[in-house]
Amino acid sequence: MSEISHGGQPQTVVVLGATSAVAERYARLQAAQGARLVLAGRDPRRLDAIAADLRARGAAYVHLAVHDLASPSAGFDAAWAEMASKLGGRVDTALLAYGILGDQKAAEGDIAEMTRQLNTNMISACAWLTVAANQMERQGQGTLIAIASVAGDRGRKSNYVYGAAKGGLALFAQGMAHRFAGTNVKVLTVKPGFIDTPMTDGLAKGGPLWATPEKVAADIDRAARRGATTLYTPWFWMGIMMIIRNLPSFVFNRMKI
Amino acid sequence: MRQTVTSWGNLAMVEHDVETPRFREEAGSLLTTLVARTGTVLPHGLGRSYGDSAFNGGGGLLVTRHMDRCHAFDANTGVLRADAGLSLADLHTITVPRGWFVAVTPGTKFVTLGGAVANDVHGKNHHAAGTFGHHVRALGLRRSDGSLRTCGPDNDPDLFRATIGGLGLTGLIEWVEIQLQPITSSDMEVENMRFDHVDRFFDLAAESLDWPYNVAWVDCLSQGAALGRGIFSRGRHAVSGPLTAHPGGRTLAVPLTPPISLINRPTLRAFNTAYYNRPGASFAGRCHFDGFFYPLDGVLHWNRVYGPRGFYQYQCVIPPGTARDAVRELLARIAAAGTGSCLVVLKNFGDGAPAGLLSFPMAGTTLALDFPNHGSRTLGLLADLDSVVATAGGRLYPAKDARMPASLFTAGYPALADFRHHIDPAFMSDFWRRMGQVPERSARA
Numbered sequence: 001m002s003e004i005s006h007g008g009q010p011q012t013v014v015v016l017g018a019t020s021a022v023a024e025r026y027a028r029l030q031a032a033q034g035a036r037l038v039l040a041g042r043d044p045r046r047l048d049a050i051a052a053d054l055r056a057r058g059a060a061y062v063h064l065a066v067h068d069l070a071s072p073s074a075g076f077d078a079a080w081a082e083m084a085s086k087l088g089g090r091v092d093t094a095l096l097a098y099g100i101l102g103d104q105k106a107a108e109g110d111i112a113e114m115t116r117q118l119n120t121n122m123i124s125a126c127a128w129l130t131v132a133a134n135q136m137e138r139q140g141q142g143t144l145i146a147i148a149s150v151a152g153d154r155g156r157k158s159n160y161v162y163g164a165a166k167g168g169l170a171l172f173a174q175g176m177a178h179r180f181a182g183t184n185v186k187v188l189t190v191k192p193g194f195i196d197t198p199m200t201d202g203l204a205k206g207g208p209l210w211a212t213p214e215k216v217a218a219d220i221d222r223a224a225r226r227g228a229t230t231l232y233t234p235w236f237w238m239g240i241m242m243i244i245r246n247l248p249s250f251v252f253n254r255m256k257i
Numbered sequence: 258m259r260q261t262v263t264s265w266g267n268l269a270m271v272e273h274d275v276e277t278p279r280f281r282e283e284a285g286s287l288l289t290t291l292v293a294r295t296g297t298v299l300p301h302g303l304g305r306s307y308g309d310s311a312f313n314g315g316g317g318l319l320v321t322r323h324m325d326r327c328h329a330f331d332a333n334t335g336v337l338r339a340d341a342g343l344s345l346a347d348l349h350t351i352t353v354p355r356g357w358f359v360a361v362t363p364g365t366k367f368v369t370l371g372g373a374v375a376n377d378v379h380g381k382n383h384h385a386a387g388t389f390g391h392h393v394r395a396l397g398l399r400r401s402d403g404s405l406r407t408c409g410p411d412n413d414p415d416l417f418r419a420t421i422g423g424l425g426l427t428g429l430i431e432w433v434e435i436q437l438q439p440i441t442s443s444d445m446e447v448e449n450m451r452f453d454h455v456d457r458f459f460d461l462a463a464e465s466l467d468w469p470y471n472v473a474w475v476d477c478l479s480q481g482a483a484l485g486r487g488i489f490s491r492g493r494h495a496v497s498g499p500l501t502a503h504p505g506g507r508t509l510a511v512p513l514t515p516p517i518s519l520i521n522r523p524t525l526r527a528f529n530t531a532y533y534n535r536p537g538a539s540f541a542g543r544c545h546f547d548g549f550f551y552p553l554d555g556v557l558h559w560n561r562v563y564g565p566r567g568f569y570q571y572q573c574v575i576p577p578g579t580a581r582d583a584v585r586e587l588l589a590r591i592a593a594a595g596t597g598s599c600l601v602v603l604k605n606f607g608d609g610a611p612a613g614l615l616s617f618p619m620a621g622t623t624l625a626l627d628f629p630n631h632g633s634r635t636l637g638l639l640a641d642l643d644s645v646v647a648t649a650g651g652r653l654y655p656a657k658d659a660r661m662p663a664s665l666f667t668a669g670y671p672a673l674a675d676f677r678h679h680i681d682p683a684f685m686s687d688f689w690r691r692m693g694q695v696p697e698r699s700a701r702a
Contacts, residue, residue, distance in 0.1 A: 021279065021323075032350065046280050056337075057351050124480035 011035045012087040017098025018180045019046045021197035025217035031059035038083045040065040070120040080131040093143045095130040107161040121165030126172045141184040146173040177229045191235040266307040267567030273318035291317025297685035302369035309572040309661030309687035331565035336436035341371030341430045353502040360392040371430040375658040377422030377616040379468040383606045390421035390612030399429040401612040419679035421613030442498030445549045455485025462605040465491045469683045476529040477597035485588040490539045504545040510557035518564035518629040522595045575651040580622040583649035589670045598627035614672040617654040628669035650682035663693045
């Protein structure tokens with residue numbers, strides 16, 4: 001599919017959380033099409049390694065923006081404006097991909113820790129969505145992609161702090177999709193299931209429920225091009241979560257999940 | 258993290274302490290961690306080695322496949338430097354659209370650069386281009402003392418030659434720089450020709466030396482006047498055409514392991530007869546390089562067809578002076594036993610100097626095929642084949658092996674004594690233990 005839009009210019013993409021495994025695979029797909037990219041993240045050495053790879057894969061331009069995305073010292077507006085200016089003031093796609101799994105037990109016993117997890121996974125993410133959406137509204141065009149989680153579809157004892165943050169983020173993005181309905185600004189909420197990445201290294205892996213970051217990134221790319229508003233990836237999670245959401249409490253609350 | 262790991266032959270599930278760095282900068286410290294926890298470590302790529310050369314049972318296994326970033330690719334010179342975990346499949350998505358292809362490719366694209374170096378893999382163009390190691394310009398080797406040694410043909414050449422084909426025992430290959438070959442099309446021009454007896458293979462191979470890629474398929478069940486009948490296939494990169502890294506079309510997969518091997522005497526005989534007589538067995542035309550080099554990659558997990566007991570692959574090389582007689586003898590014994598595989602590869606290697614101390618290819622003829630694992634019956638046949646190989650002065654390929662006697666390995670690899678000086682003391686594999694190449698105190702109980 002052609003990545004060329006408005007006057008033959010390559011697509012411009014901002015990746016928030018560019019060292020995440022899914023974000024990197026998504027960026028590789030864009031690089032192969034000759035995209036211009038800004039990679040935002042915290043670790044300059046890792047960003048450097050990723051940037052070199054994306055250039056070799058065909059990216060026309062890669063700029064590194066080193067920020068603590070959960071609390072950028074320059075503030076969200078200024079940090080965003082700087083990234084957008086590196087792309088000539090036009091951002092075709094913004095992918096919000098950072099997040100932490102967080103320690104549920106620690107968050108239950110420590111308000112500061114709980115607040116930190118909610119801020120990283122939801123509040124700061126909503127701030128980025130806001131500045132990015134305003135940019136795209138001014139442009140009259142653009143695609144915003146927020147990576148939430150199936151964990152946000154129903155609160156569970158094993159990870160409700162993470163789930164609440166991702167569920168809140170999904171609700172926020174859903175509201176934005178409503179705000180921009182009928183315009184050329186698209187907002188896609190992604191709800192991945194289990195992905196085999198370093199973030200999930202503490203869990204027992206393997207089996208049919210686990211997906212690779214390549215597969216998830218390719219699904220996101222296709223859904224974004226289609227203009228979809230919600231994506232469960234892999235697809236079967238839509239069915240699983242429909243069941244989970246609709247289980248009555250007297251059944252659900254007996255389950256150890 | 259404790260994990261069981263299996264190799265391509267599915268002969269064993271082996272528990273390891275596994276670490277999987279995503280970034281090259283993590284590799285050194287994870288290496289140290291594994292050595293501290295278990296005493297030994299071995300790098301592991303995409304798990305396409307057939308036997309135990311990529312196992313380090315009970316010890317540390319450093320899996321490199323997520324360390325897969327390209328550092329630089331120069332589309333003018335065809336020089337590419339990348340992390341050792343980059344696969345050839347992924348490499349080609351970067352280089353083929355810009356007109357570059359690996360100088361040497363094995364029969365699967367699902368191998369890492371590090372694995373290609375550590376096994377000094379070869380391909381259908383050995384007679385023209387040598388092995389993968391001949392096209393390595395430099396590599397970065399992390400030793401267990403924490404040092405990073407950069408070596409190449411002119412830089413630390415002894416360590417370099419030990420690392421090429423060094424089975425991962427000289428240290429962790431962190432990155433590799435290779436010279437690619439220019440191509441102007443991703444299509445191949447191919448000629449397939451039937452031959453009715455193995456003797457005819459040697460004639461065709463001699464007549465085809467000006468083709469860069471030569472290989473033959475053999476019907477391993479045919480006997481008597483039709484002994485070693487097969488199809489000779491030669492190819493070269495087409496001069497013009499598209500430059501696409503991967504052809505369209507669906508990839509199939511064997512979804513699960515059947516309870517018994519699907520490869521047995523009746524199915525094999527039916528397949529071989531149909532394959533030998535198919536219209537494509539005599540053919541001249543074009544196809545994408547994927548179908549020419551990687552026919553089995555089109556079916557993911559094809560190794561499952563051999564059932565839960567797995568299979569042995571047997572690959573030997575016989576020197577030119579004894580090759581005709583020994584290959585005939587090997588094929589006769591295999592056909593008499595009535596076993597083997599659909600894919601049987603016969604090829605003549607060139608006589609260039611080897612790239613590494615333990616490189617498998619040498620001047621002569623190589624024969625490779627699989628055997629479903631039927632326990633002692635299979636092992637007995639393979640021991641029989643060993644005696645033919647040993648008498649003929651040949652040797653076996655460690656990357657394919659799960660059972661050769663140490664004596665055959667020692668006799669086949671005269672540079673072993675030199676190689677030993679370059680082994681990293683913390684690096685170890687099950688293959689190496691099995692070959693008895695370990696001082697007693699560090700051998701696993």
